[in-house]
Amino acid sequence: MIIIMRPKAPQENIESVIEYIQSRGLKAHLSQGEMVAIIGVVGDKTRLDNQNIELLDGVEKIMPVTESFKLSNKKFKPDPTVIDIGGVKIGGGSFVVMAGPCAVEGKDVLLAAARAVKDAGAAILRGGAYKPRTSPYSFQGLEEQGLKFMAQAREETGLKIVCEVTSQQAVETAANYVDILQIGARNMQNYELLKLAGRTKIPVLLKRGLSATIEEWLNAAEYVMSEGNDKVILCERGIRTFETSTRNTLDISAVPVIKEKSHLPILVDPSHASGVRKYVSALSMAALASGADGLMIEVHPDPAKALSDGPQSLNPSDFKLLCEKLRPVAKLIGKEM
Ligand code: PEP
Ligand code: MN
Numbered sequence: 001m002i003i004i005m006r007p008k009a010p011q012e013n014i015e016s017v018i019e020y021i022q023s024r025g026l027k028a029h030l031s032q033g034e035m036v037a038i039i040g041v042v043g044d045k046t047r048l049d050n051q052n053i054e055l056l057d058g059v060e061k062i063m064p065v066t067e068s069f070k071l072s073n074k075k076f077k078p079d080p081t082v083i084d085i086g087g088v089k090i091g092g093g094s095f096v097v098m099a100g101p102c103a104v105e106g107k108d109v110l111l112a113a114a115r116a117v118k119d120a121g122a123a124i125l126r127g128g129a130y131k132p133r134t135s136p137y138s139f140q141g142l143e144e145q146g147l148k149f150m151a152q153a154r155e156e157t158g159l160k161i162v163c164e165v166t167s168q169q170a171v172e173t174a175a176n177y178v179d180i181l182q183i184g185a186r187n188m189q190n191y192e193l194l195k196l197a198g199r200t201k202i203p204v205l206l207k208r209g210l211s212a213t214i215e216e217w218l219n220a221a222e223y224v225m226s227e228g229n230d231k232v233i234l235c236e237r238g239i240r241t242f243e244t245s246t247r248n249t250l251d252i253s254a255v256p257v258i259k260e261k262s263h264l265p266i267l268v269d270p271s272h273a274s275g276v277r278k279y280v281s282a283l284s285m286a287a288l289a290s291g292a293d294g295l296m297i298e299v300h301p302d303p304a305k306a307l308s309d310g311p312q313s314l315n316p317s318d319f320k321l322l323c324e325k326l327r328p329v330a331k332l333i334g335k336e337m
Pocket of ligand 1: 207
């Protein structure tokens, strides 16, 4: 449930409501708007007496939150969450572009990719060091050495870095290097991994599971947030449908649905959604128009030689062209890119 305070309720009223909730063994999450403070309550509601709360000074009303996700729920926090990663803002009025190779393959290829995406206007470099491949015989990633190359690329270009983690050991190692931990589609419901990522307090990019509903996805975000990490970035990357022309089906409607249900930023990954390079540009434009907060795009200096996901990777010049197409549209709809 949420407790809505009266407009401009004094700080001491807000504090006593929070104290009351905590004294009953529940958790209180304050969302302080310009006029109105909203206190979200998580825990066993049977320990609370709603009538008592309504009598506390400054309380306007109490409303139930029927959805199973609470901290990620827009009712708990009406204002959009903006995650600031060393000056790179994700959410709110900005449109962030993350780009880079599917996998970190080696230092030189990675640096070439990093320079190219930086030059085109990306703010964040992506690159997998732990690759969850469909076949155990495919390239599995360079692990810690890959993270070291990513950190070197950050050093050289000033780009922030995001890498996927697939295990407890990967979380512990990656926490020493990355700006954003990525939880991939295949691990969206790996609850132990979500909790571990939550405990690091490092921003988490949470991809939608291959066949996850939006509600399941927001509950996965809730696992990260319930560990005290409210820096969750959602990423729609296509879902499994009967369609075979594309690798997955980009669920563009997830963007406005998430915007209605949650305050968390949402990005779109048109590369994994389509699996086909020639569709990436159109889907990126659709993502921007739909209200997404940014993109994650696979870019490789020489896609034909990529060790993974070459067919969906853009080359540097196509990526640059795409950024040039996105920029005026972003400006037109009031997004900073
Ligand atoms: C990735 O971004 O490298 C990746 C494996 O994507 P997904 O988890 O969406 O399949
Ligand atoms: Mn990939």
